[in-house]
Amino acid sequence: MLQLCLTVHTFFNLAVITFFYFSRKSASFYTSIMAVEFEGGVVIGADSRTTTGAYIANRVTDKLTPIHERIFCCRSGSAADTQAIADAVTYQLGFHSIELDEAPLVQTAASLFREMCYRYREELMAGIIVAGWDPRRGGQVYTVPVGGMMTRQPVSVGGSGSSYIYGYVDSNYRAGMSKEECLKFTAEALTLAMERDGSSGGVVRLAVVSEQGVERQVILGNQLPKFSTV
Amino acid sequence: MATVSVRQYHRGGFSFENCKRNALLEADINKLGFSSPAARKTGTTICGVVYKDGVVLGADTRATEGMVVADKNCSKIHYISPNVYCCGAGTAADTEMTTQIISSNLELHSLSTGRLPRVATANRMLKQMLFRYQGYIGAALVLGGVDSTGPQLYSIYPHGSTDKLPYVTMGSGSLAAMAVFEDRYKPNMEEEEAKRLVRDAIAAGIFNDLGSGSNIDLCVITKGKVDYLRPHDVANKKGVREDKINGRPETGNYRYKHGTTGVLTKAVTPLNLEVVEESVQTMDTS
Numbered sequence: 001m002l003q004l005c006l007t008v009h010t011f012f013n014l015a016v017i018t019f020f021y022f023s024r025k026s027a028s029f030y031t032s033i034m035a036v037e038f039e040g041g042v043v044i045g046a047d048s049r050t051t052t053g054a055y056i057a058n059r060v061t062d063k064l065t066p067i068h069e070r071i072f073c074c075r076s077g078s079a080a081d082t083q084a085i086a087d088a089v090t091y092q093l094g095f096h097s098i099e100l101d102e103a104p105l106v107q108t109a110a111s112l113f114r115e116m117c118y119r120y121r122e123e124l125m126a127g128i129i130v131a132g133w134d135p136r137r138g139g140q141v142y143t144v145p146v147g148g149m150m151t152r153q154p155v156s157v158g159g160s161g162s163s164y165i166y167g168y169v170d171s172n173y174r175a176g177m178s179k180e181e182c183l184k185f186t187a188e189a190l191t192l193a194m195e196r197d198g199s200s201g202g203v204v205r206l207a208v209v210s211e212q213g214v215e216r217q218v219i220l221g222n223q224l225p226k227f228s229t230v
Numbered sequence: 231m232a233t234v235s236v237r238q239y240h241r242g243g244f245s246f247e248n249c250k251r252n253a254l255l256e257a258d259i260n261k262l263g264f265s266s267p268a269a270r271k272t273g274t275t276i277c278g279v280v281y282k283d284g285v286v287l288g289a290d291t292r293a294t295e296g297m298v299v300a301d302k303n304c305s306k307i308h309y310i311s312p313n314v315y316c317c318g319a320g321t322a323a324d325t326e327m328t329t330q331i332i333s334s335n336l337e338l339h340s341l342s343t344g345r346l347p348r349v350a351t352a353n354r355m356l357k358q359m360l361f362r363y364q365g366y367i368g369a370a371l372v373l374g375g376v377d378s379t380g381p382q383l384y385s386i387y388p389h390g391s392t393d394k395l396p397y398v399t400m401g402s403g404s405l406a407a408m409a410v411f412e413d414r415y416k417p418n419m420e421e422e423e424a425k426r427l428v429r430d431a432i433a434a435g436i437f438n439d440l441g442s443g444s445n446i447d448l449c450v451i452t453k454g455k456v457d458y459l460r461p462h463d464v465a466n467k468k469g470v471r472e473d474k475i476n477g478r479p480e481t482g483n484y485r486y487k488h489g490t491t492g493v494l495t496k497a498v499t500p501l502n503l504e505v506v507e508e509s510v511q512t513m514d515t516s
Binding site: 025061080 | 341354360365390391393428
C-alpha cells in the first residue's frame with residue numbers, strides 16, 4: 001500500500017524512477033513516435049513496445065490509433081491514460097462530425113486532445129501526436145506533449161526514444177519530400193531511436209493518411225534498415 | 231450515451247480518503263516493530279490462447295495471504311456471460327467483485343440489446359471502471375470469449391490499459407508461462423494442442439513461481455459451448471502419510487498399543503463431594 005502511494009506521488013517526477021515488484025507497475029509506452037507532413041497527407045510511425053517495469057507486456061503494440069476516418073493519433077506515456085483519452089476523443093469527435101455532417105478538421109481533434117490533457121495535466125501522463133488529412137488544410141501534424149501544450153509542426157517526434165533522434169531529424173528533414181521519402185525518413189529515424197532506447201523496440205508500424213484513405217504497413221525486426229555495425 | 235446499468239457510481243462505493251493516513255500509519259507501525267495485515271492476493275499464473283475454433287483460458291488455484299497459502303483450491307476463472315469468461319490475478323477481492331459487477335451490468339445490457347454480449351463490450355466496461363479508480367483496484371485480468379465477430383482475447387491491467395492479443399499471460403507466474411507460449415504458440419491450433427499448451431504454461435508458472443500452485447483449471451470457449459474443466463489437471467497431488475510402526479498407511483493415527491508407555495506408580499485419591507442443590511429444568515421441545 002505504501003509503495004502504491006509512492007507510485008502516485010513520484011509518478012510525474014520523471015527524474016526519479018522507482019522500481020517495484022512487477023505486478024504493481026502500470027503499463028507504459030516509454031516509446032518512439034513520429035509524424036511527418038508531406039504534400040497530400042501525413043506519414044506517421046511508432047515502435048511497438050509496452051513495458052511494465054522491466055518486463056515487456058506487449059511486444060506488438062499498435063500505438064497508431066484511429067480517431068476518425070482520416071485522423072490518427074500516436075500515443076506515448078501511460079498506456080491506460082492514453083487509451084482512455086483516445087477513446088474519449090474518438091467519441092467526442094464522432095459526435096461532432098455527425099452534428100456538422102462533414103469530416104472533422106485535424107485541428108479540432110488536436111484541440112480536443114489539448115483540452116483534456118491540459119485540464120487534467122496533474123493526473124495524466126500522456127504525450128500525443130495528432131496527425132491526419134482534412135479537405136480544408138491538407139495533411140497536418142499537431143503535437144500535444146505532457147502538460148497540454150498544442151502546436152502545429154511539419155515534423156514531430158515524441159516519446160523517450162525521441163531524445164536520441166532530434167539531431168538526425170533536424171539534419172535530414174527537408175520541406176517538400178515525397179510520400180516514399182517520408183516513409184523512408186520515418187522508418188530510419190524510428191530504427192535509430194529503437195536501437196538506442198531500451199524502452200522502444202519490436203516492430204516499426206507506419207501509416208500514410210491522405211485524401212485516398214489510410215495505408216498501413218509493418219516493418220518487422222529483421223527487415224529494419226541497417227546502419228553501421230559498431 | 232448512458233449505458234443501462236444497475237450501479238450508481240457516484241454515491242457510496244469506494245472512498246480513498248484514508249489512503250494517505252494509512253500510509254503514515256503503516257510507516258509508524260513498522261517503526262514499532264509490528265506489521266500491518268496483508269491483503270489476500272492471488273499471486274497467480276493466468277493465461278489465455280486463441281485457437282482455431284475459440285479461446286482456451288487457464289489458471290492455477292492457489293490464493294496466498296502474505297507467505298501463507300490461504301486457499302489451496304480457489305477458482306480464478308470467473309463467469310462474465312455465457313460466452314465470455316475472465317481470469318483474475320492480483321487482489322482476490324478486487325478481481326471477484328469487479329468481474330461480478332461487470333457480469334451483472336453486461337447481463338442488463340444484453341437484455342436491453344436482445345443480443346449475446348460481445349467480448350469487446352466487457353473489455354470496455356472493465357477498462358473504464360479500472361481507469362476510473364486509477365489503479366487502486368488491483369485487478370489484472372485475462373478476458374476471453376467468442377461472439378459474433380469471432381474469438382477474442384484481451385489482457386486488462388489494473389490502471390485500465392488493455393491489449394488485444396492472440397496469447398496473453400498475467401500474474402506473478404506470467405514470465406514462466408509466457409516463456410512456454412513464446413516457444414510453442416502457433417496460429418490456428420487444434421483444440422487438444424491448445425489445451426496442452428495452456429496446461430503446460432500454467433504448469434510452468436506453478437512449478438517455477440512461489441505465488442502459484444496446486445491444480446490447473448481450464449476453460450475452453452467455442453461458439454455455443456463452454457467447457458469449464460475444474461480441475462483439468464491435479465499437478466500437485468497430496469501425499470499419504472505412512473504409519474511406520476504398523477507398516478500400513480495411516481493418516482495421523484496417534485493410538486498406541488497398551489503397554490507402549492510403562493506405568494511407574496499409581497496413586498488413587500477419592501474426592502468426597504457434597505450435593506448442595508439439585509434442580510431439573512425441562513427443555514422446551516415444542
